[in-house]
Every structure is written in structure tokens, then in C-alpha cells.
Amino acid sequence: EDQVTQSPEALRLQEGESSSLNCSYTVSGLRGLFWYRQDPGKGPEFLFTLYSAGEEKEKERLKATLTKKESFLHITAPKPEDSATYLCAVQAGGSNYKLTFGKGTLLTVNP
Amino acid sequence: NAGVTQTPKFRVLKTGQSMTLLCAQDMNHEYMYWYRQDPGMGLRLIHYSVGEGTTAKGEVPDGYNVSRLKKQNFLLGLESAAPSQTSVYFCASSRLAGDYEQYFGPGTRLTVT
Numbered sequence: 001e002d003q004v005t006q007s008p009e010a011l012r013l014q015e016g017e018s019s020s021l022n023c024s025y026t027v028s029g030l031r032g033l034f035w036y037r038q039d040p041g042k043g044p045e046f047l048f049t050l051y052s053a054g055e056e057k058e059k060e061r062l063k064a065t066l067t068k069k070e071s072f073l074h075i076t077a078p079k080p081e082d083s084a085t086y087l088c089a090v091q092a093g094g095s096n097y098k099l100t101f102g103k104g105t106l107l108t109v110n111p
Numbered sequence: 112n113a114g115v116t117q118t119p120k121f122r123v124l125k126t127g128q129s130m131t132l133l134c135a136q137d138m139n140h141e142y143m144y145w146y147r148q149d150p151g152m153g154l155r156l157i158h159y160s161v162g163e164g165t166t167a168k169g170e171v172p173d174g175y176n177v178s179r180l181k182k183q184n185f186l187l188g189l190e191s192a193a194p195s196q197t198s199v200y201f202c203a204s205s206r207l208a209g210d211y212e213q214y215f216g217p218g219t220r221l222t223v224t
Contacts (some may be wrong), residue, residue, distance in 0.1 A: 026126040041218075043216050045215070046213070058160075089154075097159055097211070098159075098169075102153060103151065103153040
């Protein structure tokens, strides 16, 4: 059974204080690992897809990296508008539709 | 493009009542999904569709039915609502090939009393 564990559950940062969120996974043949951002009362918003170990992707202050067992979402010099819940999901090989989601990390960035 | 839209945004039902949630997408995506999101549980797949006229069960299908009569629409039905179905429901869609990221709607908050 595919499993995704995200840590920490919640993270408070000061504006400008860089940090990382972790997503550990077990899956039978990874097809892709996805990061989403979810604001309160809204649907998840797609951020990145990573396909193979060693891959990295960046968007503004966010950088996602992938190893064979985990992914990190690095947040550099965060701003209050980066406050959100960040969700990680995996897709197994042979399943081009099913995503298994973690429970998310609630990030709060204080000004 | 509106992307993925859902109606209604909020609904309160009494136990035993029925309702239908509507999802529409204008991206010509083949795949569509219904999820529920509960505190501490993460997103869980209820049903999905890989094309017009097809549906399949996801992780938590009991108590729900779905239909995909048109490619752009995916309906989620509750025949006899129960308090355990109080949740936020999200619809999503994705392409048939290439990148498989799913695009989500804004959600429907359902309360069953």
C-alpha cells in the first residue's frame, strides 16, 4: 500500500527565515511526486511534479527536491503570503490517475 | 478558462436526504475525480472516471454514486446522507497523457445533521 508521511505537521517561521518541509513516501514504483499548496477554504493548487531521484524544480521562493525515499520543499526567505498548507502526493507506476496524499504541513510565516 | 468549477459551494442536509454535487471542467481533460477532505485524514479518493461514460471506485466509495454522461461534467450523488459524510468535497481533473498533475476545484462544504 502506498504511503505518504509529511513532517512537521505545523511550522511557524519568521519572515525571511528559510526552512524545509519533508515528505517521506513508500510506493510500488514511483511515477511522480506532486506538491500542492492549499489556502484556507480553497482547493489545492498544483506547484511541482518530480519524476526521478536527483530532480529539482524551483518556483519563486520554493524549491522541491527528490530522493528515492523522500522529497523536500525548501522555502527560502519566506513571506507572509507563503502561509498555507503544503500537500505532498505520490503516483505509482502503472496508475496514471491515482494520487495518494499526505496529511499536509501547515506553514505560518509571521511578519 | 474557468478551470474546474463546483456547485454548490455550501450545503446543509438532514440525515437521509439526498443531493447531487456537480463538477465541470473546461480543459478537455479525460480524467476526473472526487475526493473528500477531513481534518487529520488528508484527501481521500471517492470515485474517479477515465473518460465519458466510465466510472470506478476509489478508496472510500461507500454511500456515494457518480455519473459521467458528458466529458466535461462529473456528478457525485449521495442517496441517503449520513453525518459521517460531513466533509469538504473536491473535484479534480487531469489529462490522459503527459504530465499527470490534477487540477482541483474550489470545493463544496457539506454538513449532514
